Amino acid sequence: MPPDHRITSEAELEAVIGEPMEFVRAKVIDSLNEAMCAFIAKSPLIFLATIDEQGLIDVSPKGDPAGFVQVDGDGNLLIPERLGNRLTFGFRNILRNPQVGIIFVVPNQRETLRVKGAATLHKDPEVLADMAVKGKDALMFTHVEVRECFFHCGKAMIRSHMWQPEHWQTETRSIAARQLLGKKKRSEEEIVQTEELMAESYKNELY
Known part of the structure; x- marks a missing residue:
């Protein structure tokens, strides 16, 4: 980021945001x-x-x-x-x-x-x-x-739009499941298996 655009003081901050x-x-x-x-x-x-x-x-x-x-x-x-x-x-x-x-x-x-x-x-x-x-x-x-x-x-x-379902994305598959498999590219089957393991954990290990 260009150093001349950095905010470094409260005065500069308030010049942008204003005072409460x-x-x-x-x-x-x-x-x-x-x-x-x-x-x-x-x-x-x-x-x-x-x-x-x-x-x-x-x-x-x-x-x-x-x-x-x-x-x-x-x-x-x-x-x-x-x-x-x-x-x-x-x-x-x-x-x-x-x-x-x-x-x-x-x-x-x-x-x-x-x-x-x-x-x-x-x-x-x-x-x-x-x-x-x-x-x-x-x-x-x-x-x-x-x-x-x-x-x-x-x-x-x-x-x-947090409380407006009509604005929510329809994707329900776990994005986290992909990361849990590591950096190596994984097959769709491996991703599905990880999602199923996570779902089983959520079902049986909440309490």
């Missing part, structure tokens, strides 16, 4: 309010960002029935963990650096909820049992001490 209005600044608060708790109770999907030891960001999606993330009596978050790929990048990051960011998504809601905080990992059996789905306790949970939160405007959802 005061009422927009005021929406950033340090604890969850009633509306935010109601939003969390309807959210079936979140994106959790953590920071690795090199300062790189990992973002992991986590989903369950709506309201799977609990708000405890102190206004902090409890996020259950289920079966996954066992790479645990995000959890290893939290053990080294507790700072996290979360985006909550609710179907047909244009706004999202953004939360920043400090995370710790826990295995309290009573809490895990309370988080059970389909008779299976959560494996562990992440406690997030909320330090900053605000609703993000809905323009991204509007522009992306």
Whole structure:
């Protein structure tokens, strides 16, 4: 990229984007309010960002029935963990650096909820049992001490047509299946077999 077009200061950034209005600044608060708790109770999907030891960001999606993330009596978050790929990048990051960011998504809601905080990992059996789905306790949970939160405007959802099925692509085959087979060009049969293995895992290993 040409260096003369690079933005290198906040002043240059604000010259392009503009400064936020005061009422927009005021929406950033340090604890969850009633509306935010109601939003969390309807959210079936979140994106959790953590920071690795090199300062790189990992973002992991986590989903369950709506309201799977609990708000405890102190206004902090409890996020259950289920079966996954066992790479645990995000959890290893939290053990080294507790700072996290979360985006909550609710179907047909244009706004999202953004939360920043400090995370710790826990295995309290009573809490895990309370988080059970389909008779299976959560494996562990992440406690997030909320330090900053605000609703993000809905323009991204509007522009992306996220909640408008008529704009969705009709392709349903797994793109990821191709990558899981490695760099070598694979046959259509091998791709189909990988898709079937993934589908079987999704069917039998959710909880």
